[in-house]
Amino acid sequence: STFSIMATAKAVPDKVVTNDDLAQIMDTSDEWISRRTGIKRRHVVTDETNTSLATNVAKQLLAKTHVSPEEIDFIIVATMSGDYMMPSTAAAVQGQIQANRAMAFDISAACSGFSYGLDVMHSLMATHPNSTGLLIGSEALSKLIDWHDRTTAVLFGDGAGGVLVTNRDNDVNGQFLGSQLDAYGADGDALTMGHIANQSPFVTVDDKADLPLHMDGHRVFDFAIRKVPASIQAAADQAHLKLSDVDFFILHQANQRIVKSVARKMKLPFDDRFPINIDEYGNTSAASEAILLAELVEDGKIKRGDILAMSGFGGGLTTGTVLLKY
Numbered sequence: 001s002t003f004s005i006m007a008t009a010k011a012v013p014d015k016v017v018t019n020d021d022l023a024q025i026m027d028t029s030d031e032w033i034s035r036r037t038g039i040k041r042r043h044v045v046t047d048e049t050n051t052s053l054a055t056n057v058a059k060q061l062l063a064k065t066h067v068s069p070e071e072i073d074f075i076i077v078a079t080m081s082g083d084y085m086m087p088s089t090a091a092a093v094q095g096q097i098q099a100n101r102a103m104a105f106d107i108s109a110a111c112s113g114f115s116y117g118l119d120v121m122h123s124l125m126a127t128h129p130n131s132t133g134l135l136i137g138s139e140a141l142s143k144l145i146d147w148h149d150r151t152t153a154v155l156f157g158d159g160a161g162g163v164l165v166t167n168r169d170n171d172v173n174g175q176f177l178g179s180q181l182d183a184y185g186a187d188g189d190a191l192t193m194g195h196i197a198n199q200s201p202f203v204t205v206d207d208k209a210d211l212p213l214h215m216d217g218h219r220v221f222d223f224a225i226r227k228v229p230a231s232i233q234a235a236a237d238q239a240h241l242k243l244s245d246v247d248f249f250i251l252h253q254a255n256q257r258i259v260k261s262v263a264r265k266m267k268l269p270f271d272d273r274f275p276i277n278i279d280e281y282g283n284t285s286a287a288s289e290a291i292l293l294a295e296l297v298e299d300g301k302i303k304r305g306d307i308l309a310m311s312g313f314g315g316g317l318t319t320g321t322v323l324l325k326y
């Protein structure tokens with residue numbers, strides 16, 4: 001069914017923090033970080049916010065497509081680091097761009113959020129012909145990382161990316177080909193963030209806030225290697241496509257070794273079909289796939305008609321893969 005990405009965009013904070021910068025403030029090294037993760041630098045908010053990054057992306061998408069805010073029907077933001085629980089980041093963006101006809105809501109699916117969002121947007125469009133939506137992945141994780149925990153502080157970055165999508169007939173004729181979204185909640189304790197303590201006068205348990213991100217790295221790493229190939233294969237089956245039909249595997253940039261391992265498990269060469277930009281941004285969670293997609297389009301690497309596999313994985317634990325014809 002028609003599902004055309006009319007524009008892509010990204011917005012990252014101005015401040016760059018290098019591995020050497022981190023080695024100045026914690027017991028780590030450029031050598032360790034580069035070798036174990038592939039990360040060399042990451043962008044970190046100073047005066048930007050999650051909402052300002054997401055709004056920046058939204059404004060770029062409208063400018064690139066000459067779509068007016070009033071034409072927008074849906075605004076979905078995938079994030080786990082919004083500036084507020086209420087209002088949603090999507091509603092804040094809606095207000096900032098004055099998309100007065102749009103409904104707006106956030107998706108909380110951690111690093112699978114953008115893929116979940118593509119599927120949800122497609123489902124919304126299935127019952128709303130001739131509609132247009134903004135899907136943005138946006139994170140300001142630097143405010144929620146434990147900067148004293150070197151095992152996680154070196155992994156993450158801030159940023160936002162997004163797409164303007166329509167199911168209106170157009171000369172692009174993009175297609176939604178298939179998807180596979182899964183959750184493994186029993187393993188959710190492996191990757192947590194943002195626990196707010198219950199302080200009501202009626203609370204009967206001892207409840208302490210635990211805001212910082214905590215990760216059982218080896219458990220999540222092994223989960224990803226085991227579950228991501230199956231997620232991609234299931235989405236390809238849904239689309240009646242072979243993996244060899246896919247032009248680009250746009251995978252969540254959590255760790256370079258995971259991308260290599262996923263390619264190997266799918267018996268595919270780790271070549272240009274597995275683009276990597278974790279070296280520049282670190283792990284930007286729900287923004288990760290969108291930032292990589294925007295860069296590949298900007299660099300002219302993705303052509304109209306290319307088959308893309310967009311695959312996210314992480315907190316929940318969750319996996320999510322969507323197959324699209326761009």
Ligand SMILES: O=C(O)C1CCN(c2ccc(-c3cc(CO)ccc3Cl)cn2)CC1
Pocket residue numbers: 036037111155191216217218220221224254255258283285313314315
């Ligand atoms: O010792 C080593 O080599 C360590 C081993 C552990 N590593 C990990 C482990 C898990 C993740 C990760 C994180 C998220 C959260 O967005 C989602 C998905 C994944 Cl797979 C990233 N890195 C770093 C190198």
